[in-house]
Amino acid sequence: MYMTQCLQRTLQQNPDHLATIFAERRHTYREFGERVARLAGALQSLGMAAGERVGMLALNSDRYLEYIMGVWWGGGVLNPVNVRWSVPEIVYSLDDCSTAILIVDEHFAALAEEIRKTTRHAPQFIYAGEGEVPAGMLGFEQLIAQAHPVEDAGRGGADLACIMYTGGTTGFPKGVMQSHLNLWSACMPRMVDMPPIRGGLLLHVAPLFHVAGLARALIQFLAGESHVLVSGFDALQTLQIIEQERVTETLLVPTMILALLAHPDFERYDLGSLKRLTYGASPSAGDMVEQVLARFPDIELSHSYGLTEACPVVSSNLPCNHTPEARISGLSRSVGRGGLGVNVKIVDPQGHEVPRGTVGEIIVRGPNIMQGYWNKPEETAKALRNGWLYTGDGAWMDEQGYLFIVDRLKDMIVSGGENVYSAEVENVLARHPAVAQCAVIGIPHAQWGEAVHAVVVCKPGSQVDAEQLRLYCREFIAAYKCPKTIEFRDELPLSAAGKVLKRELRK
Incomplete structure (x- = not known):
């Protein structure tokens, strides 16, 4: 299990197959x-x-x-x-x-x-x-x-393959040590669930320094298929490349998907080659799934959940759970079930597994889990306990083993003694027809300890005020979960991977 074996295999079996496309450069595998x-x-x-x-x-x-x-x-x-x-x-x-x-x-x-x-x-x-x-x-x-x-x-095997530094803006970054076996074990279950399209072209938009981009590249190498690369995300360029190169699949985060769908030139481009779209890095935003399937009714839409320490995939929600029936049942809001070889549990603060439907912390065990943090034994001991990785993500699991993310535990808002999970509030806000993007955080409050605060980006040409949004939220969630304050911005601060940087909002 060494990661260059897939390249050796393709060089032996299909050396003249197209390996990479970047701008005007094209290289075969040979x-x-x-x-x-x-x-x-x-x-x-x-x-x-x-x-x-x-x-x-x-x-x-x-x-x-x-x-x-x-x-x-x-x-x-x-x-x-x-x-x-x-x-x-x-x-x-x-x-x-x-x-x-x-x-x-x-x-x-x-x-x-x-x-x-x-x-x-x-x-x-x-x-x-x-x-x-x-x-x-x-x-x-x-x-x-x-x-x-x-x-x-x-x-290969237990030999160190990669050190991927995570964090860094609120303290020193932590170097996640990933072995060849870790990476192999993370990619193979995804290959079983959804092998790359034979003869297809994968568009790399997600940054390759990020574990999601790296892992998707490795899966394409394992299949011996072709890579199309752009330097970074630009909605217009992405539309142009999909049409020009006849791209068949890509990985995007919800903010990127929404930007594509909202682009004024979207309808001008022939995107019929796109057969599969995987989204991840953050929960889906409101009616994003509905918007995608309205524009691409036959596309294979799937969602992956993971983290750098799991190299990265923990669970996948496959296209079968994005059908009209699954969307009515709520399964499309899940991040799926644990992958092959990955054990997943939801536990309380003492590490005991909680009943199904109860919110707790996701812990994961499997051959994909990191070796530890480089030169940080204390941090490693906190994250890896008795063979389990403690993710810091809050979620609940249904009777069939589907995971539903509610929040990063550190992002949970405690208002008047009640727990408020930002993802629940964000999913309601994002369904409002005037809302393009949103993020929910807790801010200090003299009476309640913390108050629910929402930051909203409106769709171009749409208008809504704070009171209208609060009344909208009250139709779907309890009053104590509804935002006490709402501010409107032109854009949200995003990481290179497309995640909303809540720490920047708190500042």
């Missing part, structure tokens, strides 16, 4: 494999030994996929750097796991000097962007052209 083997040789010549960390600070591209496979082919460990981080956060992650080589593209090359000055041991910079190679860096293309291809190192 070409991709040759570049990967040469990149591995170049990295080894720069000092990458078995288990050594190599970072990449870049937007999505075909070179990012070459970095992933090239580092593993040469026996190294990935450290994909969050592109939303400040330089101190970047430097912390590099220093924390002693990353000696850092690949950057044209979007982040300007940060190199500040990184070089503030790291304990400045990494060797490799420039993987377009245009001239900056002074003091090596060129990605020149290294590949000059290097000799090397044999696959074949590291």
Whole structure:
């Protein structure tokens, strides 16, 4: 179980199949494999030994996929750097796991000097962007052209494959240690439930430094299928690429999906090639599922829930639960059931399993669960207890094992002694016809301890006031759950993965 085996298999069985499309560049698997083997040789010549960390600070591209496979082919460990981080956060992650080589593209090359000055041991910079190679860096293309291809190192099983840093804006980031076995065990159950479309084209919009983007790329590699990449999410560009390349499937977060559906040029594009859409990273927003299926009545729509520490998939809600009958029953609001090989329980604060229908914390056990946090034994001990990963996510489970997320436990609002789960309030608000996006947080209140506060983005051309929204909420949820205060904004702060940054709203 080593992650380069899938590349070796495709090189043997289907080498002339298209591997990557990025802008004007196209590579077959034969070409991709040759570049990967040469990149591995170049990295080894720069000092990458078995288990050594190599970072990449870049937007999505075909070179990012070459970095992933090239580092593993040469026996190294990935450290994909969050592109939303400040330089101190970047430097912390590099220093924390002693990353000696850092690949950057044209979007982040300007940060190199500040990184070089503030790291304990400045990494060797490799420039993987377009245009001239900056002074003091090596060129990605020149290294590949000059290097000799090397044999696959074949590291796998319990060998460390990746350190993915999570968090970082409210404290030091934590490096999640993922082995080859962890990643393999996370991808294979998804392959069983929903194998990639044979002969299809997957569009990578989700950032590859994020575990969701990485895992979906690995599933495509396991199937030996083709990747289409864009540097980041732009609604118009996404519509254009789907039409131009005849994309068959993609992974998006709800905020991206809603932006596509709301784009004024949506109807101009032929999106008939799109057969499958997976959404994740946050619960569905109100009537998003209805909107998608109204525009794409035959699409296979599925939802995945997970976290970096689970590499990432915990559960999947398959297309069969997005039918009209399932939507009436409420199953479409679930995040699905635990995947093959993944044990899931809902427990109380003492770790005891709670009755079905009772809210508690999701805990997970399986071969996909991380090895721990790099250099953080105390944090590891808090998260991994008796073989179970404590996720910090609040949810309840029905009699058939379907999970329904209610909140991050730390985001739960306690108002007048009553627990209020933000996801429940958000789902009601998001169903209002004037609401495009919303987020609910708790704010200090002298009488109630905390009060429910909503931040709302209206759809273009729509208007609604706070009192109208409060009255709307009272039709569906108890009065104490309804927002006491509502503010309207033009946009919500989002992470690079498309999640709403509630910590920024609280600030």
